[in-house]
Amino acid sequence: MSTSKKTVINNNKKLTSKSKDPVSLILRILVWCAAALTIMILFVIIGYILYKGIPNLSLDLFDLEYNTQNVSLMPALINTVIMTILSITIAVPLGIFSAIYLTEYARRGSRLVKIVRITAETLSGIPSIIYGLFGLLFFVTTLHWGFSMLAGGFTLSIMILPLIMRTTEEALHAVPDSYREGSYGLGAGKMRTVFTIVLPSATPGILAGVILAIGRIVGETAALIYTSGTVADIPDSLLSSGRTLSVHMYALSSEGLFMDKAYATAVVLIILVILLNRISSYTAGKISKS
Amino acid sequence: MLKKKEQFMRLIFLFSACTSIIAVFLICIFLFANGIPAMSKIGVFNFLLGKNWKPSNALFGILPMILGSIYVTAGAILIGVPIGVLTAMYLSLFCPKKLYRLIKPAIELLAGIPSVVYGFFGLVVLVPFIRNYIGGNGSVMLTASILLGMMILPTIINVSESAIRAVPSNYYEGGRALGASHERSAFFVILPAAKSGVFASIVLGVGRAIGETMAVIMVAGNQARMPKGLLKGVRTLTANIVIEMGYAADLHREALIATAVVLFIFILIINLSFSLLNRKSI
Amino acid sequence: MEKFKITDLDLYYGTFKALIKVNLTIEANQITAFIGPSGCGKSTLLKSLNRMNDLIEGCRIDGNVLLDGEDIYGNIDVNLLRKRVGMVFQKPNPFPMSIYDNVAYGPRTHGIHSKIKLDEIVETSLRNAAIWDELKDRLKKSALGISGGQQQRLCIARALAVQPEVLLMDEPTSALDPISTSKIEDLISELKERYTIIIVTHNMQQAVRISDKTAFFLLGQVIEYDTTENIFSNPRQKETEDYITGRFG
Numbered sequence: 001m002s003t004s005k006k007t008v009i010n011n012n013k014k015l016t017s018k019s020k021d022p023v024s025l026i027l028r029i030l031v032w033c034a035a036a037l038t039i040m041i042l043f044v045i046i047g048y049i050l051y052k053g054i055p056n057l058s059l060d061l062f063d064l065e066y067n068t069q070n071v072s073l074m075p076a077l078i079n080t081v082i083m084t085i086l087s088i089t090i091a092v093p094l095g096i097f098s099a100i101y102l103t104e105y106a107r108r109g110s111r112l113v114k115i116v117r118i119t120a121e122t123l124s125g126i127p128s129i130i131y132g133l134f135g136l137l138f139f140v141t142t143l144h145w146g147f148s149m150l151a152g153g154f155t156l157s158i159m160i161l162p163l164i165m166r167t168t169e170e171a172l173h174a175v176p177d178s179y180r181e182g183s184y185g186l187g188a189g190k191m192r193t194v195f196t197i198v199l200p201s202a203t204p205g206i207l208a209g210v211i212l213a214i215g216r217i218v219g220e221t222a223a224l225i226y227t228s229g230t231v232a233d234i235p236d237s238l239l240s241s242g243r244t245l246s247v248h249m250y251a252l253s254s255e256g257l258f259m260d261k262a263y264a265t266a267v268v269l270i271i272l273v274i275l276l277n278r279i280s281s282y283t284a285g286k287i288s289k290s
Numbered sequence: 291m292l293k294k295k296e297q298f299m300r301l302i303f304l305f306s307a308c309t310s311i312i313a314v315f316l317i318c319i320f321l322f323a324n325g326i327p328a329m330s331k332i333g334v335f336n337f338l339l340g341k342n343w344k345p346s347n348a349l350f351g352i353l354p355m356i357l358g359s360i361y362v363t364a365g366a367i368l369i370g371v372p373i374g375v376l377t378a379m380y381l382s383l384f385c386p387k388k389l390y391r392l393i394k395p396a397i398e399l400l401a402g403i404p405s406v407v408y409g410f411f412g413l414v415v416l417v418p419f420i421r422n423y424i425g426g427n428g429s430v431m432l433t434a435s436i437l438l439g440m441m442i443l444p445t446i447i448n449v450s451e452s453a454i455r456a457v458p459s460n461y462y463e464g465g466r467a468l469g470a471s472h473e474r475s476a477f478f479v480i481l482p483a484a485k486s487g488v489f490a491s492i493v494l495g496v497g498r499a500i501g502e503t504m505a506v507i508m509v510a511g512n513q514a515r516m517p518k519g520l521l522k523g524v525r526t527l528t529a530n531i532v533i534e535m536g537y538a539a540d541l542h543r544e545a546l547i548a549t550a551v552v553l554f555i556f557i558l559i560i561n562l563s564f565s566l567l568n569r570k571s572i
Numbered sequence: 573m574e575k576f577k578i579t580d581l582d583l584y585y586g587t588f589k590a591l592i593k594v595n596l597t598i599e600a601n602q603i604t605a606f607i608g609p610s611g612c613g614k615s616t617l618l619k620s621l622n623r624m625n626d627l628i629e630g631c632r633i634d635g636n637v638l639l640d641g642e643d644i645y646g647n648i649d650v651n652l653l654r655k656r657v658g659m660v661f662q663k664p665n666p667f668p669m670s671i672y673d674n675v676a677y678g679p680r681t682h683g684i685h686s687k688i689k690l691d692e693i694v695e696t697s698l699r700n701a702a703i704w705d706e707l708k709d710r711l712k713k714s715a716l717g718i719s720g721g722q723q724q725r726l727c728i729a730r731a732l733a734v735q736p737e738v739l740l741m742d743e744p745t746s747a748l749d750p751i752s753t754s755k756i757e758d759l760i761s762e763l764k765e766r767y768t769i770i771i772v773t774h775n776m777q778q779a780v781r782i783s784d785k786t787a788f789f790l791l792g793q794v795i796e797y798d799t800t801e802n803i804f805s806n807p808r809q810k811e812t813e814d815y816i817t818g819r820f821g
Contacts, residue, residue: 021471023474024471024472024473024474024542025473027473027474027476027477028384028473030376030508031376031377031379031380031473032377032380032384033386034372034373034374034375034376034377034379034380035376035377035380035381035384035385035393037373037377038373038374038377038396038397038400038443039393039396041400041440041443042396042397042399042400043438044415045403045407045408045411046399046403048411048414048415049407049410049411052414079400093306094306094309096305097302097303097305097306097307097308098303098306098307098308098309098310100303100306101303101304101306101307102307104303105300105303105304106307107629108629112307114590115311116307116308116310116311118305118565119310119311119313120310120517121561121565122314122558122561123310123313123314125497125557125560125561125564126501126554126557127318127497127501127502127503127553127557128501128503129501129503129528129531129532129550129553130321130501130550130553130554130557131317132532133321133531133535133547133550134321134426135315137320137321137324138316138320142320146374157319158313161309161310161313162310165310176665178661178663178665179665179667180627180667180668181624181627181659181661181665182661182665182667182727182730183624183667183677183681184624184627184654184659184729185624185654185659185661185731186654186655186678186681186734187651187652187653187654187655187656187678187681187682187734188651188677188678188681189296189651190296191295191296191298191299192681196677197667200668200669201668204322215402218404219402219403219404219405219406219407220404220502221404221405221406221503221504222405222503222528222532225532226532226535226536232544246404246406249404249406249407249410250403250406250409250504250508252411252728253406253410253508254507254508255411259414262490263414266407266410269404269406270403270407273399273402273403273404273407274399274402275397275403276402277309277398277399278395281395281398
């Protein structure tokens, strides 16, 4: 696998600049342009928002109180943190435990494993608005939680569950079997082996997945509008409504009254996401090195 | 004692593994239980093929939105797939290693940008651009397609790239041995060999595009009428739900949930074809 | 005194029969070597002595394995069995933790948590594995940072730390250089005073150098089982002779 990759890459290093026939030239130009365009899109989006937004960043944006004079993003930022903690607290144990079951306990190819795989795949393909609607029907209405952080948190935790499961499973698979054998060989039981040998070795991979999931939570809007609602204050309890930064961003830009604030909010959001993204690949990169 | 603890933890793990089954089950139950009755009240034909969505007149035809979703998605595919697949070709076969280490994270980042930020960018950059240089009022089908085309790029690129990389190197060497240039071998030998993976990436891109909500709402105009052209506003299934759910009641509300059922079924079909394609490529 | 008594042991992986009617008696405080070509079942038999085969799906067993007269496939605690019958693997497999924690892992597993006691166990185990002097100054360092030979002796120390009665060794030197190999062989010879040792080896010279008895395996069967001297100087079976003189395998 890895050797085949290498040959292809090495070949093109030596040979890309040589052929002169027009078809090859056109193909090469096409490929280069496409890649350049992709990168350009990223830079234009991020660059434009930073360019327009940074001058609008001001201290009063970070006031604790939101009102009509000052559409402070601070409450939304705090709500985002609460929402993240809530969803992560629910989804991470469930996701990790279920990955443990799939990799360490279940018989390979058992029917249950297949069903879990299929349903997890299905979950990861469902658009966030459907999650939002389900949250509205189930948590908000049927369970009578109302528009609340709790309803939003539970909705998001279902949404990120497949992501946590998949990354954890990959991380567990990457733990060499010799560690497990070594532990069993010393008379350790399954539980002890899993918790003291397998999980610690898989931690960086799991962490990278969790951070990726946090990125999803921070960026999510459609699943939250009708579950945690759009109240722009810090909630009194988990059963109160509160908007996260992304919902705040949507509200600002659809109202159209505070565009400069919307730019500034976008800057904060984008910086948050870039940061999370970098931390995640840094943690993931650490495992592939060791 | 220890045995009991082991058994207990095993049960906990087993239960956790079942949560995704329970979740899918609950989602299906709640969507269908709330949506199907509305469909039968409205009449399946009137609902799916009705050209008028006027909740105040009790007209609940979602054909405009179905077509809206399909058109916008098709546009996104037309824009996103060529760029995405070519970029994937570049990354897997043309890119120097050093540059790769810069570009790959950039594409991850593109995938990480929240859809409201895409939407906002569309609103403040694409909409005025289209209005001033191409026509219409800017919040039109074309804008939505372009924006969605950008948003599905990372999906297309990542899945296609791994499909292209999975092609055994002897295919490439075979091409080269016959005197084909690097580019020709890449496009006429490797790419065809990776085609089911590339198709899978397109299917996944369709899923992303059809399910995307916030970004589309912010740029598509959202008029609930039959799509009239590239430079006219359009409303998608997802937009229909978000825009009206806030104030809908009774049959109107149920009709919106039924809209979600239709979307959900689209997504299930797309997921199914994706996993079928994926199985084929392995 | 006999430690293991194996009678009529058949072992299947799914439909494949990996061991056929194995009958062996293994003496306490001796070194018994299992030799034979790859895939002959010697490692499989070794792993069935502490039920490591349980981890492999579709593995099934007929027949009896008695440890001190007790059926290890009967109603016993597998973890306790593995504590009594320790194992050292082909490739050194230290856990990704400190040297100290590696050795202390077993005792902690079996309920020893006192620091003083653990310190003592770690030191004796490392001494018994003849690696104390090399490692005593870096007990808190990662076990992955030491050489392959040291890692393997650390794994032996780790196995000794749970005070086993039997030590199973699955080609313990096949991944090591000659100098590390000879250190480990010396160690094994020393350990036999206190432990019953069963070693699987590809290296016939190694069997000659260290073992008291040797079993020769072919295609899942024990072809010949005798003192090492007899096996190598005058084998009774033709297959054994062919193998040890290098005519196949």
